[in-house]
Structure formats: structure tokens, C-alpha cells
Amino acid sequence: DQQVKQNSPSLSVQEGRISILNCDYTNSMFDYFLWYKKYPAEGPTFLISISSIKDKNEDGRFTVFLNKSAKHLSLHIVPSQPGDSAVYFCAASAYNAGNMLTFGGGTRLMVKP
Amino acid sequence: KAGVTQTPRYLIKTRGQQVTLSCSPISGHRSVSWYQQTPGQGLQFLFEYFSETQRNKGNFPGRFSGRQFSNSRSEMNVSTLELGDSALYLCASSPSGGHQETQYFGPGTRLLVL
Numbered sequence: 001d002q003q004v005k006q007n008s009p010s011l012s013v014q015e016g017r018i019s020i021l022n023c024d025y026t027n028s029m030f031d032y033f034l035w036y037k038k039y040p041a042e043g044p045t046f047l048i049s050i051s052s053i054k055d056k057n058e059d060g061r062f063t064v065f066l067n068k069s070a071k072h073l074s075l076h077i078v079p080s081q082p083g084d085s086a087v088y089f090c091a092a093s094a095y096n097a098g099n100m101l102t103f104g105g106g107t108r109l110m111v112k113p
Numbered sequence: 114k115a116g117v118t119q120t121p122r123y124l125i126k127t128r129g130q131q132v133t134l135s136c137s138p139i140s141g142h143r144s145v146s147w148y149q150q151t152p153g154q155g156l157q158f159l160f161e162y163f164s165e166t167q168r169n170k171g172n173f174p175g176r177f178s179g180r181q182f183s184n185s186r187s188e189m190n191v192s193t194l195e196l197g198d199s200a201l202y203l204c205a206s207s208p209s210g211g212h213q214e215t216q217y218f219g220p221g222t223r224l225l226v227l
Binding site for chain 2: 042046
């Protein structure tokens with residue numbers, strides 16, 4: 001039973017345009033969400049996070065939106081750059097599970113020059 | 114600050130053998146978590162250590178174990194290796210392992226079981 005899902009395995013975007021990566025979850029106990037970026041042969045790199053008490057968090061080109069009623073979050077990257085090409089993972093943490101992260105399957109983003 | 118380091122980076126073992134992987138957290142971080150990444154199952158939580166105690170455990174068989182030392186460095190051990198244990202093993206650290214605390218990942222150890 002996948003509690004965190006990223007339904008798009010891949011996404012291709014033109015440089016300078018917006019990239020939108022989506023993530024859905026089913027566990028109502030999740031109250032903290034994170035996005036990580038991963039390059040091949042490297043570990044995941046933390047990008048941005050959001051607590052369930054918020055519906056939006058921004059950090060530079062990255063914005064995460066959380067829709068609790070729909071159990072959906074999205075990561076917006078504006079403007080997209082070729083260096084953003086990587087696999088993006090959505091992760092969630094439940095309030096009763098310490099700092100254990102449950103990950104989605106990842107979305108491969110390709111930003112074309 | 115130096116990041117999370119993991120050794121070795123690559124490892125080849127045969128079925129039935131055992132393996133030990135090492136993780137050094139970011140200086141000052143006392144919580145270390147381990148994750149397994151495979152093409153079929155994705156990224157899955159193995160266990161978390163804090164102050165030399167296992168505090169949380171994922172759904173993995175007892176062949177997977179770990180420990181943490183007084184300097185917060187951690188090791189994980191897999192005994193009686195199976196082909197399905199071939200994976201990228203990732204270690205992550207955070208200051209205290211508190212809920213809503215960001216975890217920072219190392220580069221991983223890629224294990225191939227033949």
C-alpha cells in the first residue's frame with residue numbers, strides 16, 4: 001500500500017518555463033512534507049519542506065503548495081534551469097512516527113535548453 | 114560543515130555473506146537513519162538511531178541490523194545476503210531526530226549481491 005504517490009514518472013519542460021511536480025498521499029497522520037532532489041550516484045538533496053499548518057512555502061525558485069483536503073502537494077520551480085534536471089522525491093512524516101520518512105516513487109524532471 | 118559520509122561507496126558480495134556499511138553524520142547531529150533504495154520498492158526506511166539506541170524500525174527482516182557509537186557514527190549490517198538485498202543504502206542525519214526536522218543524506222553505498 002503506497003502511502004505517498006508521485007503519479008508522473010517523468011516530466012519534460014523547456015528552460016525558463018515552470019515545472020510542476022505533483023504528489024498525493026493517503027495517510028491522514030502525515031503532517032510534514034519534504035521535497036528532495038537526486039542526481040545519479042548521489043544521495044538525495046533537501047530542497048524545501050512544509051508543515052501541515054501551512055498551505056504554501058517559498059524558497060527562491062522553489063514553492064511547495066499543500067492542499068490538505070485533497071491530500072495533495074506540488075512543487076513549483078520557476079524558472080526551470082537545465083541544472084534542475086534530476087529525480088525529485090516527495091517525502092512525508094507522520095506525527096506519531098518520529099522522523100521516519102515515507103517516500104514517493106520519484107519524478108524524473110528533464111529541463112531542455 | 115562536512116556532509117554525511119558513507120563508506121564504502123561500492124561493494125560486491127555473494128549470496129550468504131554478510132556486509133557492514135558505515136555512516137558518519139554531520140558534525141553535531143546525533144540522529145542517524147538508514148534507508149534502502151531499490152528499483153522495485155523505491156526508498157524505504159530501515160531504522161533510526163539516537164544516542165546509541167534504536168528508536169524506530171521499518172518493516173525489514175532481522176537480517177538487517179545496526180548500531181550507533183558514542184560519537185554518533187553508525188553502522189548497519191546485513192547478514193546472510195540475498196540477491197534482493199542489492200540496493201543503494203542511504204544514511205541520513207539530523208540534529209536530534211525530532212519530528213519535522215530535516216534529514217540530510219549521504220551519497221549512499223551501492224551494494225551488489227551476486
